[in-house]
Amino acid sequence: MTQSYDFNIEKIKNLSPEEKISRQKTLDLFYKSGFPTKQLEDWKFTDLNLILNKNFDTISNDINFESSNELKTIKNFEHNCIFLTNGKIISTNFDWEEKNKILIKDFNQKETTNLDTGNTLTLLNSALSSGGFSLEIAKNYKLKKPLVIYNYFSKNLKNKILNNKNSIKLNEGSELVLIDYSDGNTGGNFIKNTIEVVSIDKNAVLKNILIQDSKSNGHFYKYIKVSLGDSSNYENYILSSGLKLNKIEMEINLNKDISSCSIYSALNLMEDQHQEIKTRINHNSPNCKSYQKIKNVLNDKSKGVYQGKIFVEKIAQKTNAYQLSKALILDDDAEFDAKPELEIYADDVKCSHGSTSGSIDSDAVHYLMTRGISKKEAIKLLINGFLNEVLDKITNNELKIFLEKILEKQINGH
Amino acid sequence: MLKIKNLKAAINEKLILKGLDLDIKPGEVHAIMGPNGSGKSTLANVLSGKNGYEIEGEINFDGMNLNDLKIEERAQKGIFLAFQYPLEIPGVNTNIFLKTSLNSVRKARGEKELDTLTFLKLIKEKAKELNIDEKFLSRQLNVGFSGGEKKKNEILQMKLLEPKLSILDETDSGLDIDALRIVADGVNSYKNKKNAFLIITHYQRLLDYIKPDYIHVLSAGKIVKTGNADLGEQLEKTGYANLR
Numbered sequence A: 001m002t003q004s005y006d007f008n009i010e011k012i013k014n015l016s017p018e019e020k021i022s023r024q025k026t027l028d029l030f031y032k033s034g035f036p037t038k039q040l041e042d043w044k045f046t047d048l049n050l051i052l053n054k055n056f057d058t059i060s061n062d063i064n065f066e067s068s069n070e071l072k073t074i075k076n077f078e079h080n081c082i083f084l085t086n087g088k089i090i091s092t093n094f095d096w097e098e099k100n101k102i103l104i105k106d107f108n109q110k111e112t113t114n115l116d117t118g119n120t121l122t123l124l125n126s127a128l129s130s131g132g133f134s135l136e137i138a139k140n141y142k143l144k145k146p147l148v149i150y151n152y153f154s155k156n157l158k159n160k161i162l163n164n165k166n167s168i169k170l171n172e173g174s175e176l177v178l179i180d181y182s183d184g185n186t187g188g189n190f191i192k193n194t195i196e197v198v199s200i201d202k203n204a205v206l207k208n209i210l211i212q213d214s215k216s217n218g219h220f221y222k223y224i225k226v227s228l229g230d231s232s233n234y235e236n237y238i239l240s241s242g243l244k245l246n247k248i249e250m251e252i253n254l255n256k257d258i259s260s261c262s263i264y265s266a267l268n269l270m271e272d273q274h275q276e277i278k279t280r281i282n283h284n285s286p287n288c289k290s291y292q293k294i295k296n297v298l299n300d301k302s303k304g305v306y307q308g309k310i311f312v313e314k315i316a317q318k319t320n321a322y323q324l325s326k327a328l329i330l331d332d333d334a335e336f337d338a339k340p341e342l343e344i345y346a347d348d349v350k351c352s353h354g355s356t357s358g359s360i361d362s363d364a365v366h367y368l369m370t371r372g373i374s375k376k377e378a379i380k381l382l383i384n385g386f387l388n389e390v391l392d393k394i395t396n397n398e399l400k401i402f403l404e405k406i407l408e409k410q411i412n413g414h
Numbered sequence B: 001m002l003k004i005k006n007l008k009a010a011i012n013e014k015l016i017l018k019g020l021d022l023d024i025k026p027g028e029v030h031a032i033m034g035p036n037g038s039g040k041s042t043l044a045n046v047l048s049g050k051n052g053y054e055i056e057g058e059i060n061f062d063g064m065n066l067n068d069l070k071i072e073e074r075a076q077k078g079i080f081l082a083f084q085y086p087l088e089i090p091g092v093n094t095n096i097f098l099k100t101s102l103n104s105v106r107k108a109r110g111e112k113e114l115d116t117l118t119f120l121k122l123i124k125e126k127a128k129e130l131n132i133d134e135k136f137l138s139r140q141l142n143v144g145f146s147g148g149e150k151k152k153n154e155i156l157q158m159k160l161l162e163p164k165l166s167i168l169d170e171t172d173s174g175l176d177i178d179a180l181r182i183v184a185d186g187v188n189s190y191k192n193k194k195n196a197f198l199i200i201t202h203y204q205r206l207l208d209y210i211k212p213d214y215i216h217v218l219s220a221g222k223i224v225k226t227g228n229a230d231l232g233e234q235l236e237k238t239g240y241a242n243l244r
Helices: A017-033 A048-055 A120-128 A362-369 A375-391 A397-411 B040-048 B071-077 B094-108 B116-129 B134-138 B147-161 B177-190 B205-209 B230-238
Strands: A004-006 A058-060 A080-085 A088-093 A102-106 A133-137 A147-152 A161-170 A175-182 A190-200 A205-212 A216-228 A233-239 A243-254 A260-269 A274-283 A289-298 A303-312 A320-329 A335-344 A350-358 B002-011 B014-024 B029-033 B053-061 B079-082 B089-093 B165-169 B196-201 B214-219 B222-227
Touching: A017 A120, A048 A216, A048 A243, A080 A133, A088 A102, A120 A161, A120 A190, A120 A216, A161 A175, A161 A205, A190 A205, A190 A233, A205 A243, A205 A397, A216 A233, A216 A260, A233 A243, A233 A397, A243 A260, A260 A274, A260 A303, A260 A375, A260 A397, A274 A289, A289 A303, A289 A335, A289 A375, A303 A320, A303 A350, A320 A335, A320 A375, A335 A350, A362 A375, A362 B071, A362 B089, A375 A397, A375 B089, A375 B094, B002 B040, B014 B040, B014 B222, B029 B040, B029 B230, B040 B053, B040 B071, B040 B079, B040 B165, B040 B196, B071 B079, B071 B094, B079 B147, B089 B094, B094 B116, B094 B134, B094 B147, B116 B134, B116 B147, B147 B177, B165 B177, B177 B205, B196 B205, B214 B230, B222 B230
Parallel strands: A004 A058, A080 A147, A133 A161, A147 A175, A161 A190, A175 A205, A190 A216, A205 A233, A216 A243, A233 A260, A243 A274, A260 A289, A274 A303, A289 A320, A303 A335, A320 A350, B029 B196, B029 B214, B079 B165, B165 B196
Antiparallel strands: A080 A088, A102 A133, B002 B014, B002 B053, B214 B222
16 A cells, blocks of 8 residues: 555544544554455456556545535436535425425435445445435325436545445335436546445336536546335436546345346546446346446547446346447557356346457448548447447437437547 | 549559549440459449559549548549448438538538538438438438348438539449339439449449440450440340450
């Protein structure tokens, strides 16, 4: 550990003496092994310790939650809002909805999330967590409009780490389209370490879309744990390129019959961006379905990683699990690593996985150029065609057009 | 319009075109016929600017040295190649491709780019003329299209981009008689005094529908015989053997 840390429990507000002691113990546990290195199997393609050493002089948790001055909102479609600065709620607007059906508040830091992720970032989060939100949707309430969570950051985050915990609960029969939207650059390198615990009860449906709408020096890690009830559905779209480092780790537990989940990702990485998507889908019950389609375009010196594991319990008969990752590598210095894994204990299941990577089809580029399109534009058309497919399942037309624009912006390098 | 003098082209150090001369004037239709391997498709590729060829000799198009122009510039200046095997391009929507193409060409010609609505109106009209079902336009480019649909799509692009010189590389191959007629009608309706066609084909049958002013026989990289429309019928009877 060459990194100099400046982690201080005293900087966290409103802690009781007992909490301070307990958090200090957790922090000491973190210190024993520090940030994950590539020696750990889960981090073999993303040596976080090395990356942080290279990009940070020091790391401190001394942050304030002052609102950044400009909060620009999405104009393309009507929506509800939650504004966060550095992960903490600044304001909310649910004018489209019946307000008593939605509960939104700061995350109660006394709550434990009982996460056993086996990685030290979770420990660090438990020790230093100071922001985050809890969102709960009442039984059978289907939100009329999507909810956009605006993630803004204050300007003075150089060498800082943000630790947040979020909890999202959809009660039986409720429905929500949740867009996790990040924008704006803080200038300096900073870290955001988020834990999100999602619970989707019987017949509930959550669509979660992660968007990074500009280039950022952010180094983000997010651990999402999802638990699904009977016949519930979770869909996740990741359009989060633009961050210097991004690792999204998803643990999805299909706990009850006929529950299903899908993960779609379209990333266009440039410069030295490094992004990893790691999934673990636990088929814990029969008749469940999981679907993953991960698409990466790698430019310049960027690196994309996909580690996807499908785990099928002995009782999870009639499981249907699908996993595919495809990468387009546009430069010699770019890299894509994929590690698909299947671990199956049931005997009547349908599981498939595939992974391909290749370069852009030069004949296709030639064909487009013979129609007057410049090489640059031709490549953009092909990249767009490659990534756009991921949005096929979005049914809300306004939202789809908005997401297509986000994708186009990413292809143009933000 | 197009003047080719002593054109030599080699790929992977193998000489394919061995000194070809051709002079095409506005309003003319030229056909190039010839046996397999005579260099017909190489000529089309070289004119469209495909990479990988070593070229010697002179190609003058509208007063410009063609070798100085990039692939997309050739298209923008008015050269169109209808491919023998139009590519399937997964993910790329046909309408978006056509609009990008048309606007790239219009922009280069100093014309105003079309907005989506104007474009859609235009493309619907053009598609109708060629008996192309509108639903093909919202599908991925050529993906799952039949041979005939792909070729009709090429002619649609030609009519959209309004080139001065259209090169049709074996556009008749893979077409049934109805599709052949539609393609030929498309070409004939576009033909005028200002533009010209170079039709590359193995067979006489396309020339029954599109009447050429000149037929050239290409053999072993050179034009060995030039005649009028009657030459095609003669070749159909006697074959290329005695011309080699």
